[in-house]
Each structure stands twice: as structure tokens, then as C-alpha cells.
Amino acid sequence: MAIASTTTAPADTAAAARLIAAEERGGARLTAAMLVTPATILVAVGLLIPLVILFRYSLNEFVTQRKLMVEAVTIANYAKFFTDPYYINVLVRTLRVAVTVTAICLVLGFPLAYVLARTQSRFKNLLLMLVVLPLFVGSAVRAAGWMTLFGSKGAINATLMGLGLISTPLEIMYTETAVIIGITAVNLPFMVLSLQSVIENIGRDVEEAAFSLGAHPLAMFRRVLWPLALPGVLAGTILTFILGMNAYATPVLLGGPKFQMMGPLVYGQFAGVNNWPFGAAISFILMTATLLLTIAANLIVQRRYRR
Amino acid sequence: MARLRLDHVSKRYGDFHAVRDVTLDVADGEFVVLLGPSGCGKTTTLRMIAGFITPTAGGVHLADREVTGLPPWKRNAGMVFQSYALFPHLSVAQNVAFGLEMRRLAKADITTRVAEALKLVRLDHLAGRLPRQLSGGQQQRVALARALAIRPDVLLLDEPLSNLDAKLRQEVRVEIRELQRQLGLTTVMVTHDQEEALTMADRLVVMNEGSVRQIGGQRDLYERPADRFVAGFVGRGMFLTGRVEAPGRFRTEGGLALACDGGASGPAVLALRPERLEIGPAPLSGLDNSLPGTVEFISYLGAASDVHVRLSPSDRVIVQVANRGGDAAPEIGATVHVGWPATAGRLFAPGGDPPSL
Numbered sequence: 224m225a226i227a228s229t230t231t232a233p234a235d236t237a238a239a240a241r242l243i244a245a246e247e248r249g250g251a252r253l254t255a256a257m258l259v260t261p262a263t264i265l266v267a268v269g270l271l272i273p274l275v276i277l278f279r280y281s282l283n284e285f286v287t288q289r290k291l292m293v294e295a296v297t298i299a300n301y302a303k304f305f306t307d308p309y310y311i312n313v314l315v316r317t318l319r320v321a322v323t324v325t326a327i328c329l330v331l332g333f334p335l336a337y338v339l340a341r342t343q344s345r346f347k348n349l350l351l352m353l354v355v356l357p358l359f360v361g362s363a364v365r366a367a368g369w370m371t372l373f374g375s376k377g378a379i380n381a382t383l384m385g386l387g388l389i390s391t392p393l394e395i396m397y398t399e400t401a402v403i404i405g406i407t408a409v410n411l412p413f414m415v416l417s418l419q420s421v422i423e424n425i426g427r428d429v430e431e432a433a434f435s436l437g438a439h440p441l442a443m444f445r446r447v448l449w450p451l452a453l454p455g456v457l458a459g460t461i462l463t464f465i466l467g468m469n470a471y472a473t474p475v476l477l478g479g480p481k482f483q484m485m486g487p488l489v490y491g492q493f494a495g496v497n498n499w500p501f502g503a504a505i506s507f508i509l510m511t512a513t514l515l516l517t518i519a520a521n522l523i524v525q526r527r528y529r530r
Numbered sequence: 531m532a533r534l535r536l537d538h539v540s541k542r543y544g545d546f547h548a549v550r551d552v553t554l555d556v557a558d559g560e561f562v563v564l565l566g567p568s569g570c571g572k573t574t575t576l577r578m579i580a581g582f583i584t585p586t587a588g589g590v591h592l593a594d595r596e597v598t599g600l601p602p603w604k605r606n607a608g609m610v611f612q613s614y615a616l617f618p619h620l621s622v623a624q625n626v627a628f629g630l631e632m633r634r635l636a637k638a639d640i641t642t643r644v645a646e647a648l649k650l651v652r653l654d655h656l657a658g659r660l661p662r663q664l665s666g667g668q669q670q671r672v673a674l675a676r677a678l679a680i681r682p683d684v685l686l687l688d689e690p691l692s693n694l695d696a697k698l699r700q701e702v703r704v705e706i707r708e709l710q711r712q713l714g715l716t717t718v719m720v721t722h723d724q725e726e727a728l729t730m731a732d733r734l735v736v737m738n739e740g741s742v743r744q745i746g747g748q749r750d751l752y753e754r755p756a757d758r759f760v761a762g763f764v765g766r767g768m769f770l771t772g773r774v775e776a777p778g779r780f781r782t783e784g785g786l787a788l789a790c791d792g793g794a795s796g797p798a799v800l801a802l803r804p805e806r807l808e809i810g811p812a813p814l815s816g817l818d819n820s821l822p823g824t825v826e827f828i829s830y831l832g833a834a835s836d837v838h839v840r841l842s843p844s845d846r847v848i849v850q851v852a853n854r855g856g857d858a859a860p861e862i863g864a865t866v867h868v869g870w871p872a873t874a875g876r877l878f879a880p881g882g883d884p885p886s887l
């Protein structure tokens with residue numbers, strides 16, 4: 224009898240606890256709903272609605288002579304893009320620049336993020352500020368700065384020629400290299416911050432455990448640090464890739480008029496030749512390419528490291 | 531044969547001596563415990579053996595090899611971390627296999643040795659789990675299996691039990707000790723829990739403020755503490771301050787005249803242990819010291835009670851009385867007599883920092 228009563232009592236309390244928990248969950252759901260509502264509305268109004276309109280525009284016709292958009296349902300704009308080698312070229316170049324920038328950011332950013340995450344220095348916050356500092360300078364100002372460095376009479380060429388290493392100035396300005404350097408400088412902070420926050424949460428003791436088990440630093444990195452940092456790698460990579468694909472100011476200012484990337488191309492169609500349907504179509508192609516590659520990268524990484 | 535040898539090892543951080551001139555030989559198959567209060571340099575010493583910290587002076591020898599300047603991955607020391615430090619992205623079996631893979635063993639050998647190690651800690655049925663799907667005690671055993679699998683020259687344990695609840699700690703204590711005996715593992719463990727240290731060690735190293743105060747077996751430390759610190763830290767000690775008036779005669783600051791065991795004239799501290807004192811309603815015959823006093827406080831501890839007796843305005847002692855039931859326990863305010871043989875007290879030079887009881 225005594226046993227029976229002791230077994231029912233916990234059951235009762237468990238039931239009561241479940242009830243309370245359920246109520247709390249309900250309450251939490253309500254609060255959560257209230258918290259995400261403003262953001263949801265903002266995203267819907269600010270992003271989804273324009274996207275829907277944009278997509279509709281991309282199916283419209285454009286009358287060149289009168290520079291007018293005419294209501295229609297046609298895929299002519301998309302066909303125009305994919306049949307003209309010029310546009311294909313711009314897309315390929317954009318992808319190439321974005322992938323290169325992302326790779327450079329990862330290679331440069333990882334050691335930097337690691338040092339920032341592990342430092343015991345009192346100046347850690349200052350160091351973090353230094354990483355973000357480039358973002359305080361607007362694109363135009365930064366590009367002007369790069370010009371003084373890259374130009375035919377810029378600092379780099381002046382130095383190299385002064386040292387007698389080269390006789391004619393190197394062409395850095397208005398090349399893909401200049402654009403890649405420029406975008407890398409803008410994107411690096413995003414990569415570093417994404418990685419740093421994840422690495423910070425990987426215990427130092429886990430690395431030490433690997434060392435004590437006979438792993439030299441490279442093996443430790445490959446088997447422990449990298450797989451554990453992967454969420455940060457993924458976040459940073461996606462962020463820099465998207466920023467690279469959509470770069471506007473840097474390609475315009477450092478690439479010059481003949482260097483075309485997707486971002487400036489879209490803007491040119493809208494503002495320059497007023498061809499909204501084609502501009503809308505390019506926007507969608509850019510967005511889709513970015514999205515597909517991001518998802519693909521995600522899947523590959525997940526398959527590789529899933530367990 | 532010394533498996534592990536610390537030769538006048540020191541570690542300085544700026545002006546601060548975290549570890550000061552530690553010399554220690556650990557024999558093959560021996561279980562040595564580093565014991566001391568927080569901040570005394572135990573972890574620093576252990577990490578110098580593992581290779582995470584390079585000593586500022588002195589040498590570390592492991593399995594007849596000087597390893598002082600070697601990085602951890604070139605030593606063969608198995609370490610169990612206080613936090614366990616399991617690899618969160620690897621399964622239990624993969625965690626245990628890690629060290630073997632680093633040693634480039636054949637796949638088949640790795641499989642057998644992982645199974646062996648997991649069997650030793652009775653976790654073979656959980657080989658496929660991830661660390662986060664294990665209880666604290668199970669995680670601890672995985673950490674142990676992972677360190678054992680590499681067949682280390684020395685097993686290093688940094689407070690391995692501190693994250694377990696009291697009951698589990700007792701069990702794991704015995705388990706680790708049995709495993710260590712069975713495998714003949716040379717082991718160095720760090721703890722600040724003296725009960726843990728006393729029950730597990732072959733030999734204890736008592737440290738304070740970076741230095742070794744005494745090395746010895748349980749009985750050595752308990753019966754013959756080298757100084758006042760060890761007397762207070764190992765077991766329970768009470769300290770009566772005063773002076774030795776003549777060999778065999780001690781006078782407390784409160785004016786009590788006590789018989790003691792030898793001693794040189796001058797200021798001194800007399801250390802007593804609560805379990806060595808006797809208490810009775812009448813003067814105790816046959817003991818060198820028998821003093822009247824008043825019971826001020828009693829704390830009931832189950833198997834025994836601590837009776838706090840005031841002997842003089844400035845001298846109070848604690849007497850541990852076994853609770854046998856039946857016999858009338860002293861009451862607060864009662865007048866009692868406390869006695870002990872002269873040999874039950876130990877004399878130390880004054881000063882130092884006795885942890886109060």
C-alpha cells in the first residue's frame with residue numbers, strides 16, 4: 224500500500240508539471256509570435272512584395288524606341304541574357320570574382336579569427352574594432368584610397384619603379400585583380416567575425432586533448448578545429464559570397480567602365496537605359512545563381528561532415 | 531625505476547612563482563596524488579608533465595627520455611581533463627580511436643583496441659553515441675578510455691571527479707584505482723579533496739604556494755606531518771600556541787601547563803587531532819594530560835560527534851566522540867575532563883598559515 228502511494232504521487236506531480244510546462248509553452252509561443260511579428264512585416268513589405276513585382280516586370284516586354292515597358296507574359300528577357308555571350312561573360316566573371324574573394328577571405332580570415340578568439344589580451348575589444356574599422360569607411364572613400372595605391376602613379380608603382388624592379392608601371396587599377404582586392408577588403412570583416420564567434424565557443428581544452436593524444440597542430444586543425452568551426456565557416460562563406468556576387472560600388476570604382484559585374488549591370492538597365500523588364504530579369508538570374516550556389520555549398524558540406 | 535621524474539622544476543609568471551623547485555620521482559605503476567589548496571600549482575605541475583607548459587627551470591623525464599622541451603604530441607602522456615574535453619563531433623568510439631589514428635595504427639588494430647578500452651570502462655554498448663548523449667559519469671569514462679587507449683607512459687588526471695555527484699564520485703574513485711592497479715598504470719592525479727587523495731594514492735605530494743611541503747604515504751603525512759601546514763591540511767588539526775618551557779613541558783598562551791613530546795625551548799605550536807583526545811566526566815588517569823573544561827558546542831555528525839571544550843579563556847579543543855548509543859553524551863555547559871598522551875601532540879615552529887579547523 225505504501226509503495227502504491229509513493230508511485231502515484233510522482234505520477235501526479237509529473238502530470239501537473241506537464242500541464243504547467245504546456246501552459247508555459249503556450250505563453251512562450253505567444254510571446255515569440257509577438258517578438259517576430261514586426262520583423263516579419265518588415266521583411267514582407269520591404270522584400271517580398273518588391274520581389275513579386277520585380278518578377279512580374281521581368282516577364283514584361285520592352286519597347287526600345289519609346290523606352291517603355293509593356294504588359295506581357297514572355298521569357299524573352301531571360302532568353303536574351305542566356306543567348307548573348309556578353310551577358311554570360313558578365314555572369315561568369317561575377318561568379319569568378321565572388322568565389323575568389325570568398326576563398327581569399329577564408330584563408331586570410333581563419334588565422335585572424337583564431338587569434339582574436341584565443342587572445343587573452345586586454346586589447347581584445349580594440350582588436351575587434353580594428354577588424355571592423357574598414358566598414359566605417361564608405362565604399363567611395365575606400366575606392367579613392369585604393370586608387371592612390373593602385374594607380375599608374377600610385378604608391379605601389381612608384382615604389383617598384385623607384386627600386387628599379389620595373390620600368391613601366393604595372394596595370395593594377397581597372398583590372399579584375401584590383402576589384403578582387405577591393406571586395407576582399409570589404410568582406411574580410413564579415414568572415415572574421417563569423418569565424419571568431421564560433422571558434423570562441425570551441426574549448427581550448429578540446430584542442431589540448433587532441434595534442435595530448437598525439438595530434439600535431441595540422442592534424443588537430445584538420446580533425447578537430449575545422450569540423451567544429453564549420454558552422455562559422457559556412458556562415459562566413461555564405462555572407463562573403465553573397466556580398467561578392469552583389470558587389471556594386473567596388474567594381475564600378477576599381478574596375479572602371481569596361482569591367483562589368485552583375486550588380487552594376489542591373490543598375491545600368493534600370494537607371495541607364497530604363498529597361499526595367501531586362502533589369503528585373505538580370506536581378507532574378509543573379510539572385511537565383513547566388514541562392515543555388517549557397518544551397519549547393521550547404522548540402523555538400525552537410526553531406527561531408529554529417530554524422 | 532622511475533617512470534616519471536621531475537627535476538627541480540619551476541614555473542614563473544613574471545615575478546610570481548606558480549611552481550617552485552619541485553622534484554618528484556614516480557615509480558612504474560605508482561599512483562601519486564598532488565594535493566593542495568586552490569592555486570598551489572597542482573594543475574601547473576601536471577600541465578608541465580603533459581607538455582602544455584614549458585618549465586622556466588628544471589627538467590621533465592618521462593620513460594627514460596628527457597621531454598622538457600617537447601610539445602605534448604611528442605610525449606606519450608594520457609591526460610584526462612577536468613572538463614573531459616571530449617570531441618563533440620565524434621562518437622564515443624571515434625573519440626577513443628583518435629589517439630590511435632594519430633599513431634597511424636592499422637584499422638583492424640584500432641578497432642580491437644577501441645573495443646578493449648571501452649570494455650575496460652564498461653561502455654562498449656554506447657560506442658556509437660555522441661558525447662552530448664551521455665551522462666557526466668559516462669563522459670568521464672570515455673575520457674578515461676580515450677587516454678588509456680594510447681597506452682600512455684603516464685596517465686594524468688586533473689580533478690577527474692570534481693564534476694560528478696558525491697555518490698558517483700565514490701564509485702568512480704574505486705573504479706579508477708582498480709583499473710590503474712590492473713593495468714599497472716603510472717598515474718599522477720591532481721585534487722584538492724584530501725579524502726579522495728587519501729583513499730586513492732600510493733603516495734601523496736602535499737603542495738602549498740607552489741612548493742612541495744611533504745611527500746609520503748597516508749600514514750607518514752598523518753602521523754608525522756613535516757610542518758604545521760601539512761598537519762592542518764591532511765586530516766584535522768587543532769593548534770594551541772604557546773612556548774616550550776623545557777623539553778617535555780609546553781605552556782599555552784592561556785596559561786595551561788601541558789606535557790609534550792620533547793621539543794626545544796622557545797615559541798611553538800602544539801598540534802592535536804580531535805580523534806586522539808579523550809573525554810570523560812572525571813579526571814582521566816593514565817594519560818599525561820588531563821584538564822577540566824566546559825562543553826561549549828556539540829556538532830552531531832552521525833557516526834561521531836565533535837565536542838568543543840573550552841580549557842582556558844584562549845584555549846579551545848575539539849574532541850571527536852564516537853556515537854555508540856547508550857552511553858550518556860556530554861551536554862552543553864557540562865564540566866568535563868579532556869585528556870591525551872604526550873605523544874598525541876606534535877610540536878611545530880610558529881608562523882606559517884594553518885588552515886583553521
Ligand SMILES: Nc1ncnc2c1ncn2[C@@H]1O[C@H](COP(=O)(O)OP(=O)(O)OP(=O)(O)O)[C@@H](O)[C@H]1O
Nearest residue numbers: 543546548566567568569570571572573574575722
Ligand atoms: N598564465 C598564468 N599567468 C599568471 N599566473 C598564472 C597563470 N596560470 C596560473 N597562474 C597562477 O599560478 C598559480 C597556480 O595555478 P594552478 O592552476 O596550478 O593552481 P591549482 O593548484 O591547480 O589550483 P586549483 O585547485 O584551484 O585548480 C595560481 O595562483 C594561478 O593564479
Ligand SMILES: [Mg+2]
Nearest residue numbers: 572573574720
Ligand atoms: Mg587546478
